[in-house]
Amino acid sequence: MGLPHNQLLSRRHFCFCCMTGAAFAVTGGWLTPRQAFAEARGLVTLIKDSAASSPVTPYKLRGNVTVLEGSGGNIAVLTGPDGKLLVDAGIGVSRPQLTKTLSGLGPDPVAHLINTHWHFDHADGNDWLHSIGARIIAHENTRKHLSEVQRVEDWDYNFLPLPAGAIPSEVISANRALKLNGASIELKPYKPAHTDGDLSVTFGEADILHAGDTYWNGIYPFIDYSTGGSIDGMIAASDANLAAATDSTIIIPGHGKPVSNKSELKDFRNMLADIRDKVAALKKAGRTQQETVAAKPTAAHDAKWGQFVIDPAFFTKLVYEGV
Numbered sequence: 001m002g003l004p005h006n007q008l009l010s011r012r013h014f015c016f017c018c019m020t021g022a023a024f025a026v027t028g029g030w031l032t033p034r035q036a037f038a039e040a041r042g043l044v045t046l047i048k049d050s051a052a053s054s055p056v057t058p059y060k061l062r063g064n065v066t067v068l069e070g071s072g073g074n075i076a077v078l079t080g081p082d083g084k085l086l087v088d089a090g091i092g093v094s095r096p097q098l099t100k101t102l103s104g105l106g107p108d109p110v111a112h113l114i115n116t117h118w119h120f121d122h123a124d125g126n127d128w129l130h131s132i133g134a135r136i137i138a139h140e141n142t143r144k145h146l147s148e149v150q151r152v153e154d155w156d157y158n159f160l161p162l163p164a165g166a167i168p169s170e171v172i173s174a175n176r177a178l179k180l181n182g183a184s185i186e187l188k189p190y191k192p193a194h195t196d197g198d199l200s201v202t203f204g205e206a207d208i209l210h211a212g213d214t215y216w217n218g219i220y221p222f223i224d225y226s227t228g229g230s231i232d233g234m235i236a237a238s239d240a241n242l243a244a245a246t247d248s249t250i251i252i253p254g255h256g257k258p259v260s261n262k263s264e265l266k267d268f269r270n271m272l273a274d275i276r277d278k279v280a281a282l283k284k285a286g287r288t289q290q291e292t293v294a295a296k297p298t299a300a301h302d303a304k305w306g307q308f309v310i311d312p313a314f315f316t317k318l319v320y321e322g323v
């Protein structure tokens with residue numbers, strides 16, 4: 001019933017966040033945790049293999065900021081004499097492509113790395129980036145998740161701690177301003193949304209907002225309930241992103257087309273809120289999870305948002321869990 005692995009993997013942005021959805025699509029049905037685990041373990045290997053051969057594409061934005069697409073989540077890069085600053089690290093096996101792309105942006109070494117949250121497709125590259133000199137900053141909960149065995153219930157899977165050097169050495173729990181390469185940079189923790197350790201990063205003069213995985217551009221998002229995420233948190237984070245943006249702000253989503261704007265973000269927020277209300281009404285009326293999926297509460301949005309690995313049924317399940 002589902003798409004074959006190779007078809008899924010030929011899509012861009014294939015990532016860790018999407019594994020459960022992919023496992024669902026591959027088997028065409030609900031998985032027990034142990035089946036999901038077996039699928040997910042196979043998919044981690046496939047994701048890595050896929051990333052190893054995927055190109056990394058740079059998109060120049062404004063004010064020495066570029067976004068890179070092709071290694072897990074979208075990576076922002078600020079260049080300049082204080083050394084490059086990266087927002088998210090991608091997947092480790094992309095090192096050769098990222099090294100080449102980064103050197104094409106200028107001779108400055110990588111000096112700073114911010115993780116928007118703990119997920120593999122955003123933090124797996126921490127180790128090699130630290131080894132070439134990056135100081136790593138993240139939310140305190142991100143450091144906690146990267147330092148400990150991290151159990152994700154949906155996958156019945158234990159993720160091992162990262163090596164010592166790959167653990168963020170600086171953590172924040174409140175807004176933090178940095179001045180690097182002439183840019184005013186602000187890191188802002190969200191309330192729990194996609195996880196409990198999400199950060200946004202803004203580049204003031206260039207008017208760019210990296211929203212991490214609180215924003216998926218044009219595709220249904222994953223929500224990680226195992227580490228504090230929720231549908232209501234995603235909606236609240238979308239409202240915070242909208243409040244922080246103007247019509248000229250460039251918005252970088254964690255996944256999906258890497259250069260976005262307030263109008264597309266608004267569509268995302270409205271899609272989340274509409275599906276949340278429909279699923280909540282069904283749950284309140286006593287429908288089980290399977291009955292709610294069968295009622296297709298996402299139908300009006302599927303043509304636009306349901307074309308990626310978080311498919312309509314899986315997204316319905318994620319929303320159902322949180323209402």
Ligand SMILES: [Zn+2]
Pocket residue numbers: 017117119194213
């Ligand atoms: Zn994520």
